[in-house]
Amino acid sequence: AQSVSQHNHHVILSEAASLELGCNYSYGGTVNLFWYVQYPGQHLQLLLKYFSGDPLVKGIKGFEAEFIKSKFSFNLRKPSVQWSDTAEYFCAVNRNSGYSTLTFGKGTMLLVSP
Amino acid sequence: DVKVTQSSRYLVKRTGEKVFLECVQDMDHENMFWYRQDPGLGLRLIYFSYDVKMKEKGDIPEGYSVSREKKERFSLILESASTNQTSMYLCASSKPTGDGPGELFFGEGSRLTVL
Numbered sequence: 001a002q003s004v005s006q007h008n009h010h011v012i013l014s015e016a017a018s019l020e021l022g023c024n025y026s027y028g029g030t031v032n033l034f035w036y037v038q039y040p041g042q043h044l045q046l047l048l049k050y051f052s053g054d055p056l057v058k059g060i061k062g063f064e065a066e067f068i069k070s071k072f073s074f075n076l077r078k079p080s081v082q083w084s085d086t087a088e089y090f091c092a093v094n095r096n097s098g099y100s101t102l103t104f105g106k107g108t109m110l111l112v113s114p
Numbered sequence: 115d116v117k118v119t120q121s122s123r124y125l126v127k128r129t130g131e132k133v134f135l136e137c138v139q140d141m142d143h144e145n146m147f148w149y150r151q152d153p154g155l156g157l158r159l160i161y162f163s164y165d166v167k168m169k170e171k172g173d174i175p176e177g178y179s180v181s182r183e184k185k186e187r188f189s190l191i192l193e194s195a196s197t198n199q200t201s202m203y204l205c206a207s208s209k210p211t212g213d214g215p216g217e218l219f220f221g222e223g224s225r226l227t228v229l
Contacts, residue, residue: 009154032214043118044157044204044220051213090156094214101147101172102215106156 002027004093006105013081013112021076021108023091033074034092034102035065044090050074061085083114117141118221120205126227133192135224137205145215146188148172148180151202151223160203163188164210195228202226 007022025031035047048059055067065076074091091105121136139146145164149157149172159172161180169180177199181189188207192199202225206218 006156030213034217036218043222044206044218046217049217051211092157100214101159101162102218103159104149104157106154 002031002093002095002103004091004103004105006089006091006108008108009106010109011111013110015083015112015114016080017112019076019078019081019085019110021089021091021110023074023076023105024072025074025091025093025103026072027093027095028072029095032094033065033067035059035063035074035076036090036092036104037087038090039087047076047089081110081112083112086110086112118205118207118219120203120221120224122224123222124225124227126229127195128229129196131195131228133195133226133228135190135192135203135205135226137188137190137207137221138186139188139205139207139219140186141207141209141219142185143207143209143219144185145208145210146182147206147208147215147218148178148188148190149204149206150174151204157204160190192226195226197228200226200228 003026005024033050037047038044050057058064092102094100094102118139147162148160163182179191205221208216
């Protein structure tokens with residue numbers, strides 16, 4: 001079974017600091033990759049996704065992620081975080097197959113101090 | 115705008131009670147999913163459905179069942195609630211792509227407490 005590993009459970013940053021959240025997955029075949037975000041009191045929403053093509057993917061609110069196939073990684077980055085980025089971030093993966101399902105990591109709680 | 119609506123935001127039930135969690139989507143999506151979210155464990159898939167009257171077990175189906183009688187509605191049922199089912203339950207829907215479930219759209223969640 002596929003699994004998703006997020007390296008950090010909690011990250012605390014000051015505003016304007018750079019962010020990188022690690023994500024590794026275990027499945028060796030072709031995959032689709034996602035980052036979802038859950039702001040306090042809100043529902044989960046898509047931040048960005050990778051299906052194919054350019055491995056550097058840009059999402060909403062200045063986030064980007066890079067797919068490195070050889071490392072089975074899909075790390076999330078942002079050059080300069082804001083207080084409003086305080087949220088929980090989830091990496092998710094599905095096998096490239098019509099009836100596959102999405103497997104989520106355990107999440108990383110990001111706290112940005114003003 | 116895309117909308118997934120979960121009928122109850124907060125529920126408190128007693129051990130042994132039967133619990134129904136309802137989810138409705140207005141996007142004509144074929145796929146629907148039930149996850150539970152627990153601190154430190156992320157989201158775990160309970161059941162999913164790719165079509166009306168179709169259901170498949172996810173990673174943690176024990177103690178749960180589902181019903182999908184209409185395309186827009188997917189219900190999660192706890193036949194006899196137990197305290198270890200205290201959790202946040204998330205419903206999601208998606209339009210399938212040829213290579214996976216596609217982008218999931220989530221409801222706001224139903225927080226269930228079993229006493």
